[in-house]
Amino acid sequence: MKPESESKRKLLETAMEMIWESSYGSVSVEDICVRAGVNKGSFYHAFKSKSDLAVAAFERHWEHKQPKLDKIFSPLVPPLERLDNYCQMIIDDQKEKYASFGKMLGCPFCSVGCELSTQDEKIRLKAEEMSQRRLRYIESLVRDLAVAGYIEAGDTMELAQEVRTYITGVLMQAKLENSMRRVERLQQGIMRLLGLKQHVTAAA
Amino acid sequence: MKPESESKRKLLETAMEMIWESSYGSVSVEDICVRAGVNKGSFYHAFKSKSDLAVAAFERHWEHKQPKLDKIFSPLVPPLERLDNYCQMIIDDQKEKYASFGKMLGCPFCSVGCELSTQDEKIRLKAEEMSQRRLRYIESLVRDLAVAGYIEAGDTMELAQEVRTYITGVLMQAKLENSMRRVERLQQGIMRLLGLKQHVTAAA
DNA sequence: CTTGCGCTATACCAACCAGTCAACTAAGTT
DNA sequence: AACTTAGTTGACTGGTTGGTATAGCGCAAG
Numbered sequence: 001m002k003p004e005s006e007s008k009r010k011l012l013e014t015a016m017e018m019i020w021e022s023s024y025g026s027v028s029v030e031d032i033c034v035r036a037g038v039n040k041g042s043f044y045h046a047f048k049s050k051s052d053l054a055v056a057a058f059e060r061h062w063e064h065k066q067p068k069l070d071k072i073f074s075p076l077v078p079p080l081e082r083l084d085n086y087c088q089m090i091i092d093d094q095k096e097k098y099a100s101f102g103k104m105l106g107c108p109f110c111s112v113g114c115e116l117s118t119q120d121e122k123i124r125l126k127a128e129e130m131s132q133r134r135l136r137y138i139e140s141l142v143r144d145l146a147v148a149g150y151i152e153a154g155d156t157m158e159l160a161q162e163v164r165t166y167i168t169g170v171l172m173q174a175k176l177e178n179s180m181r182r183v184e185r186l187q188q189g190i191m192r193l194l195g196l197k198q199h200v201t202a203a204a
Numbered sequence: 205m206k207p208e209s210e211s212k213r214k215l216l217e218t219a220m221e222m223i224w225e226s227s228y229g230s231v232s233v234e235d236i237c238v239r240a241g242v243n244k245g246s247f248y249h250a251f252k253s254k255s256d257l258a259v260a261a262f263e264r265h266w267e268h269k270q271p272k273l274d275k276i277f278s279p280l281v282p283p284l285e286r287l288d289n290y291c292q293m294i295i296d297d298q299k300e301k302y303a304s305f306g307k308m309l310g311c312p313f314c315s316v317g318c319e320l321s322t323q324d325e326k327i328r329l330k331a332e333e334m335s336q337r338r339l340r341y342i343e344s345l346v347r348d349l350a351v352a353g354y355i356e357a358g359d360t361m362e363l364a365q366e367v368r369t370y371i372t373g374v375l376m377q378a379k380l381e382n383s384m385r386r387v388e389r390l391q392q393g394i395m396r397l398l399g400l401k402q403h404v405t406a407a408a
Numbered sequence: 409c410t411t412g413c414g415c416t417a418t419a420c421c422a423a424c425c426a427g428t429c430a431a432c433t434a435a436g437t438t
Numbered sequence: 439a440a441c442t443t444a445g446t447t448g449a450c451t452g453g454t455t456g457g458t459a460t461a462g463c464g465c466a467a468g
Contacts, residue, residue, distance in 0.1 A: 005414085005415070007415080021322060022322055023229060023320070024229070025230060026229060028455065028456080029455080029456060029457080030454080030455080038416090039416060039417050040417085040458095041415085041416055041418075041459095041460095042416055042417080044456095044457065044458075045414080045415060045416080046415090050456065050457090101322075103322050104321075105322065106318065110318075111319075113379075113380045114315050114319070114379055115227050115229070115315075115318070116227070117308075117379050117380055118226055118227070118305075118307050118309065119227065119230055124380065128381055131380060158392075161386070162370075162389075162393045162396065164377075165370065165374055165377045165386060165393065166369065166373050166393075166397075167373070168372075168373040168377055169369040169373025169374070169376065172314060172318055172369075172372050172373065172376050173368075173369045175318055176314065176317045176318060176328065176331055176335060177332055178321060178328065182365070182369060185362070185366075189366045189370075189397075192397055192399070193370075193393075193397050195396070209445070211446085232424075232426080233426060234425080242446090243446065243447050244428095244447085244448075244449095245429085245447055245448070246446055246447075247427095248426090248427065249446075250445090253426080253427080
């Protein structure tokens with residue numbers, strides 16, 4: 001396997017960051033190249049088009065996140081704790097972005113997906129795929145919560161989708177309000193949706 | 205009061221439609237003018253900037269929707285019925301757009317707000333305002349549901365925000381998946397969030 | 409040494425962009 | 439008739455866009 005070139009790596013990272021911070025439409029290929037310290041020629045050697053870069057950047061960003069998710073949703077962790085940790089991860093991520101950019105950025109897949117879903121089918125599909133992957137984790141969590149008797153064992157698949165939808169809404173709303181408030185109450189909302197009584201988490 | 209010029213009216217309608225169908229960034233002032241049958245000069249006579257037009261179009265769109273909302277959320281209507289009718293309105297609206305554009309468009313305020321919230325503060329504020337207005341209706345509904353004993357009378361304001369957030373998420377997810385599925389289960393999710401038992405609505 | 413190849417560098421393109429401008433029309437108002 | 443105001447027109451500007459063309463680079467295999 002050839003080790004992906006440094007330029008390509010830098011372009012992927014820079015692109016994700018810039019598009020996340022503003023939007024796909026308002027960031028030009030030129031902008032990305034300048035910030036990444038790469039020439040335009042190299043850009044079009046590495047990627048067919050701007051749209052292609054976005055898709056690749058999505059994948060890259062996911063690959064970066066996956067290990068953390070695998071750890072949080074490990075079957076070894078009790079399901080209530082998984083929920084705690086997952087919500088905390090989202091809070092931490094958003095806080096970090098808020099600290100470094102001075103504004104709420106929300107979920108990059110949803111933001112960009114929403115911006116382009118009606119115009120660029122490849123990007124829409126990739127965003128949908130990312131959303132699906134997140135759903136898999138939530139499904140396993142909800143299923144285990146049901147098995148452990150914390151929630152009613154109705155249609156757990158449907159319930160998981162509702163939880164994902166709610167999370168999407170929270171991140172969206174947070175971006176719109178440019179405030180952490182909604183994100184901070186994420187867990188509370190999820191628990192209400194799940195029909196879980198508010199519980200006090202033992203100190204870690 | 206001077207009766208707003210025909211050009212201005214046409215521009216507002218056309219802009220809303222085009223931006224909703226694709227996105228703010230991918231629709232040019234020229235595009236809007238051509239489709240509206242208005243000259244560029246007239247555009248800049250009527251609006252200071254593209255961003256200004258977007259804000260005005262938001263307001264216009266709201267004004268168009270408000271009478272329907274007032275009717276649905278009328279205190280004369282029993283609260284459970286209000287919820288039914290509101291969900292049905294959302295379904296109908298989305299279905300209509302899907303029929304005429306061949307794709308799911310979601311909520312225009314949220315979509316555009318999300319696209320531009322990190323770049324154009326005036327647009328973000330307007331989108332937030334629209335979201336707030338929707339919240340007012342939901343608050344009154346949730347309050348009345350609590351008074352009528354359908355739900356626990358905890359923090360109804362917080363609960364209303366969660367419902368709004370969930371709706372935002374549903375419309376977002378529907379756009380991303382380009383499917384009506386999530387929208388069709390909107391009511392079910394809201395009821396779960398509210399802690400309401402699934403109820404059978406009497407035929408209208 | 410030299411051939412080939414992945415990558416870089418830069419000049420270039422036609423299309424497009426938001427916004428400007430000065431000249432113009434039409435309809436009051438005094 | 440003289441003046442004001444509201445709206446219209448379309449050419450124009452200066453800059454940007456995504457994408458291309460092509461020449462050159464360094465390096466590894468033959």
